[in-house]
Amino acid sequence: MWTREFMLFFTARTVSMLGWAITPVATALALHDAGYGATGVGLALAAWTVPMAGLILFGGVLMDRFTPRRMMIGADVVRVATQAAMAVLFLLGRPELWQVLALSAIAGAASAMYQPGVAGTVARVAPDVQRANATLRMSEAIMQLLGPGLAGALAGLAGVGVVFAIDSAGFAISAVCLLLMRTRVTGSGEEPVLVRLREGWREFRSRTWMWSVILIWVIFGITLFGPLIPLGSVIVTDTYGQTAYGLVMSASGAGTIVGGLLALRVRPARPLAAGGIGMFLFALEPLSFAAGLPLGVIMACHVLGGAGWAFWSVMWATSVQTLVPAEALNRVSAYEIGGSTMAVPIGQALAGPMAGLVGARELLTVSALVAVAGCLALLSVRPVRQISVRP
Known part of the structure; x- marks a missing residue:
């Protein structure tokens, strides 16, 4: 599995995920401190x-035309610039909210x-897809373990501008690693964008196990994933301080390491059913905020929540990558990712106003209940329970 190409891709994902792990924490802490x-x-x-979910379908189509490697390098270069600009704004003082929103977009x-x-x-770069996904998930988990605590410590000691500067550097290293990869995929012609989108949609909707999961994830996006960081960060920061929230996110990262290790060793005959059972543990995250626990x-x-999430993620990624034809994978992945993320900004934007009406803890209690109900619904879908993948 540890070929030159996989090692370069592994390095690119690892360093960029460090930045990915620290950015939400840095953003939450910075904007909270800014009032x-x-x-x-x-x-x-x-x-x-919003732009991530809204444009990702076109990203999948453009991947086929210009090749994934070129598109990924270009995206990294853009993010080097945006995160560097964010660093400058916070190092110079208190930025306007619209500036942060524009760069985030x-x-x-x-x-x-x-x-x-x-x-x-x-x-393409890993002969054993499940082991590769589990290895990448563990690497991402280690970054998620280190990242939030590092973000909290750096934000307290040096300011969030330094955190965003580290994020920018991570994307730069990722771009270099992708540039060094020798794997080449030829672009697949000049078919109109709408034709490619329709082809991707046909592939996506023909798989009940896929669209049923995404439908549940849309509900999760509004009621669970969306409110979790905005409300959880405020509750923990107000009660225990900035560093405490970084520690909580690092604990979630530690859990994902456990889930990744489990996914390395366990090959369930029905991976989505096994992953769905693991996802029940994720309900503990909003519940812990809502209950006002130590x-x-x-x-x-x-x-525990991080372990359940990581195990599910490996089972899901492996199912998608092995059951969808390679020639359609970029476009189908775009529908899958776009569908699973499009509702999250609704939940994020509504979290503050809804918490003002009913209370943050009460809203997160609803999130925990929805998590349990969603997992039950997931396991009630026969194709999800019965789907299997080749070794």
């Missing part, structure tokens, strides 16, 4: 997610041009 509150945090996260658009190529690249217990809940 923008949960609403400002939610809007900033939504500003990144550009970074989100660049991510839409990057993300559809990940699945196809893994399938910091140590909140961290323990996030270890």
Whole structure:
């Protein structure tokens, strides 16, 4: 598995994921300190997610035309610039909210041009797709473990501008690694964009196991994933301080390492069913915020939640990459990623106002209940329970 190409891709993903892990924490802490509150945090996260979800279908089509490698390098270069600009703004003082939103939107658009190529690249550079996905998930988990704590510490010691500068450097290293890869994929012609979008849609909708999961993820986006960071960051920061929230996110990263290790060793005959069972643990994350538990217990809940999320993620990625034909994988991945993320900005933007009406803890209690109900619905879908992948 550890070929030259996979090692370069592994390095690119690892260093960029360090930046990815610290950015939400840095954004939440920075905007909270600047006085923008949960609403400002939610809007900033939504500003990144809206263009990401809205443009990702076109990212999948452009991957086929210009090749994933070129598109991913271009996206990294754009994100080097956006995160460097963010660093300068915070190093110089208190930026206007619109400046943060604008840069977040550009970074989100660049991510839409990057993300559809990940699945196809893994399938091309790794002979054992599940082991590769599990290895990448563990690497990402280690970055998620180190990143939030590093973000909290650096934000407290040197300011969030330094955190964004590290993020920019990570994307630069990622671009260099991708540039050094020898894997070449030829562009697939000049068919009109709408034709390619329709072809991708036909592939996507023909797989009940895929669109049923994405439908549940749309509900999760509004009620679970969207509110979790804006409200959780405010609750923990107000109660235990800035560093505490970084520790909580690091605990979630530690959990994803556990989930990745489990996915390396376990090959369930029905991976989506096994992953769906693991996802029940994710309900502990919003529940721990809502219940006002001691910091140590909140961290323990996030270890379990992170483990469940990582195990599900490996099972899902492996199913997509092995059951979708290679020639359609970029476009289908775009529909899959776009569908699973398009509702998140709605939840992020509504988190602050809804918390003002019903209370942050009460809203996160609903999130925990929805997480359990969604997992039950997931396991009630026969194709999800019965789908299997080749070794």
